[in-house]
Amino acid sequence: MTSTLAEDELAEIRGHVDRFFDRRVDAVADRPVVDRPLHEEMGDLGFFSQGLPDALGGLDLPPAAAAAIAAGAGRALVHGPWLDQLVVVELLAAVAPQHLPPLLDGRVLFSVAFAGAELVHDPVTGTLRGTVSRVRFGSHVDRWCLVTGTGTHVVAAGAPGIGDMVEEPAIDPSWTSYTVTFDGVVPEFSVAHGPELHNRTHNRAKGLLACFSVGAAQRVLEIAVEYVKTRKQFGKPVGSFQAIKHRLAGCYIELVHARALAARAVDHDDRTVAAAARVLADEAFRHTAEGALQVHGGVGFTAEVPVHHYVKAAQQARAWPLPISDELDLLRSALEMDLLLPEPS
Amino acid sequence: MDDVDTRALRAEIRAWFERVLPAEVCLDRAAGTPLTEEQDFAERRRYAGVLTRDGWAGLAWPREWGGRGGGYRERLVLAEEAARADAPDPLNRLGVDIIGPAIDVLCTDEQKSRFLPPILRGEAIWCQGFSEPGAGSDLSALSTRAERVPGGWRINGQKVWTSFGQYADCCVVLARTDPTVRPHAGISAFAVPMDTPGVEERPIRQMTGGSDFCEVFLTDVVVSDADLLGAEGDGWKFAMTALGFERSINFMARQVRLTKNVSDLVVQIRANATRVPSRAKERVVGIHARAMALQAVVEANMTALDAGGVPGVETNASKVFWSETYQGMTDLGAELELTVPGFGDGRGAAWTSSYLAGRATTIYAGTSEIQRNIIAERGLGLPR
Missing domain, CATH: 1.10.540.10 (Acyl-CoA dehydrogenase/oxidase, N-terminal domain)
Structure with a gap:
């Protein structure tokens, strides 16, 4: 960890980020899969470099700043590849900072995919073979960053040797990912590293995704609150009825706790915290989006209000970087092995 | 950290x-x-x-x-x-x-x-005389009366759910001093020594078998002007201030204790790994995740309070989250204690006792329903 931010500094960053996305994203419209001009502006504003040390051209901001960006993107429901870009910046800063510059201005877009033994890097020819699932954004981005336990390979989307690309099922039209077959692809570059960096990157992606989900849940709760204050039935705002109040208060209770754990997950490189953060963020996001739809009544089921985008994103966010059921399995096996709550130290 | x-x-x-x-x-x-x-x-x-x-x-x-x-x-x-x-x-x-x-x-x-x-x-044990048989969630409807007498006040009424009443030396009694103004404004707080003539406490036997709280009867109890806490009419403010400290400081300790209890449950499940059903392991994972979240919220709340913040609706949210997680934990612990021979900490039926005691957590210090009203109205800004 580099530095810490006072609460008022963090609030300023959050305000800055939220205003940026509010200005740039039309809440009701469908989101494009990848919004390039948006990412260029994010790059120009330093969103991708803010966490780097001064020497690498950054502001040396702590992980809480990346969490604020994730929450702001969540409010606006911009899936990416900003998240991928942030974790790739952090990964390369650790092992290959010379490759950072193209990532920082948002003109070259990177997505990240985590691969295991199914991807083989031939040390003689330097080529990649195998099949990798959950390659985010496919050809909508420029580079794929394939992170494995032994090293990271950066491949140009559409490079020679890329075979079948099968689009994976999605509920959210602005989310897309592919199962990609690599048949002798030469990476643009490869860097060797151990499993620790793979795990750290994985944990960071989960933490940021949890922050995204919590930011989105917060926004859809606000949308629901605004609606129930104005919509009248029986001569009163429906928000004055206890059935509505208790449902939305319940969403708030989940949200407060999911948010604190998501913030902790970004701040601590810990696989159980990251997994638990995703589990709680997933529950809070789905329950809040579904609750918001319900308290809107019929109009919640239409495309005239933005609630449906949140419902779809909440379901979609369960798929990556690890299916949510795998997070539960991870927690369960941690329990069976040696999991304990982090001791106060 | x-x-x-x-x-x-x-x-x-x-x-x-x-x-x-x-x-x-x-x-x-x-x-x-x-x-x-x-x-x-x-x-x-x-x-x-x-x-x-x-x-x-x-x-x-x-x-x-x-x-x-x-x-x-x-x-x-x-x-x-x-x-x-x-x-x-x-x-x-x-x-x-x-x-x-x-x-x-x-x-x-x-x-x-x-x-x-x-x-x-530690020489003076205090208790709270807030709730009454007719004023629970609707505390401002309390009917205990305090009337002016020369040099002081005469109090008549009945309190209930007074924790530690039988051990206490002094009680904060909320009483109506002005029935003519709106309910919240007509209440004052008094320090009433428990040995004052006319104070009588009766422990209430609970479903746990214990008697942690009492009914307190106040019959022509006379206290002096110096025992009025704050100004006349400040009783509601006293109660709300006390409840604010209850949710911030007092619940912090219980929330931290939950973390320890969940760790104990995890250790006991691991010690009985082959005999504990897999559904129980799935449940404890969710409880464990909630305990971690609660710990993160409590730390953030304490840091905010140190920075000069005042307890907001986050503390109401944590009270609900804590109590419901506690109940989930004790429900699981009790099930295992009752169905897996030898399960537990070796000190008797601790989980079963906690399960029973835990049913009170969503009721005391403001029921979960009242907390949700407060969150909806003060936190989310929904109309009354």
């Missing part, structure tokens, strides 16, 4: 617990048997005594009243170490954590110097 400042404090407190608890406090904890109510009470009194003697009771109290002037973060460290050491609940907890701080905010210097030092020294 500790910064440098609290690391030394934590080490000091941990060493103190290791030295003092077994030698001076937990004298009756034999393996295989739960404490009797008398043993439990004696343990809690001894614990309050050593906390005071060695200066820990007033960790977060102002120096002026004999405290150490520490902040919420320090108080959190003490709570974490108390949970880690499995320390009992100190007998003067209500006074030290809730009523004393409220007196410090709202009362005169004369009252502070009269009431606060004995609270901190």
Whole structure:
């Protein structure tokens, strides 16, 4: 960890980020899969470099700043590849900072995919073979960053040797990912590293995704609150009825706790915290989006209000970087092995 | 997570617990048997005594009243170490954590110097006379009356759910002093010594078998003007201030304790791994995740309070989240204790007892339903 931010500094960053996305994203419209001009502006504003040390051209901001960006993107429901870009910046800063510059201005877009033994890097020819699932954004981005336990390979989307690309099922039209077959692809570059960096990157992606989900849940709760204050039935705002109040208060209770754990997950490189953060963020996001739809009544089921985008994103966010059921399995096996709550130290 | 400042404090407190608890406090904890109510009470009194003697009771109290002037973060460290050491609940907890701080905010210097030092020294055990048979969630509907008499007030009425009433030396009684104004404005708070003629307490037998709380009957109880806490008509403010401290300081300690309880449950499940059904393992994973989240929220709340913030609706949210997680944990623990032979900590049916005791957590200090109303109206801004 580099530095810490006072609460008022963090609030300023959050305000800055939220205003940026509010200005740039039309809440009701469908989101494009990848919004390039948006990412260029994010790059120009330093969103991708803010966490780097001064020497690498950054502001040396702590992980809480990346969490604020994730929450702001969540409010606006911009899936990416900003998240991928942030974790790739952090990964390369650790092992290959010379490759950072193209990532920082948002003109070259990177997505990240985590691969295991199914991807083989031939040390003689330097080529990649195998099949990798959950390659985010496919050809909508420029580079794929394939992170494995032994090293990271950066491949140009559409490079020679890329075979079948099968689009994976999605509920959210602005989310897309592919199962990609690599048949002798030469990476643009490869860097060797151990499993620790793979795990750290994985944990960071989960933490940021949890922050995204919590930011989105917060926004859809606000949308629901605004609606129930104005919509009248029986001569009163429906928000004055206890059935509505208790449902939305319940969403708030989940949200407060999911948010604190998501913030902790970004701040601590810990696989159980990251997994638990995703589990709680997933529950809070789905329950809040579904609750918001319900308290809107019929109009919640239409495309005239933005609630449906949140419902779809909440379901979609369960798929990556690890299916949510795998997070539960991870927690369960941690329990069976040696999991304990982090001791106060 | 500790910064440098609290690391030394934590080490000091941990060493103190290791030295003092077994030698001076937990004298009756034999393996295989739960404490009797008398043993439990004696343990809690001894614990309050050593906390005071060695200066820990007033960790977060102002120096002026004999405290150490520490902040919420320090108080959190003490709570974490108390949970880690499995320390009992100190007998003067209500006074030290809730009523004393409220007196410090709202009362005169004369009252502070009269009431606060004995609270901190553990000489005066305080209780709260807030709820009544006809005024529970709707506290402002209370009907206990206080009428002016020369030099003081005469109080008549009945209180209920008065925790530790049978052990207490003094009670904060909320009474209506002006029936002509709106309900919240006509209430005043009084310090009523429990040995005042006309005060009669009757312990209520609970579903747990214990009697932690009482009914308190007040019949022509006369107190002096000097026993009016704050100004006339400040009773609601006193109650809300006290409840604010209850949710911020007092619940922090219970929330921290939950973390320890969940760890114990995890350890016990692992110790019985082959006999515990897999569905139970799936459930404990969710409970564990919630305990982690609660810990993160509590730390953030304490840091915010130290920075000068006031407890907001986050503390209402944490109260609900804590109580529901606690119930989920004890429900699982009780199920395993009742169905997996030998499951538990070897000290009797601890989970089963906790399950029963835990049913109160979503009711006391504001029911979950009232908390949701408060969150909806004050946190989300929904109309009344």
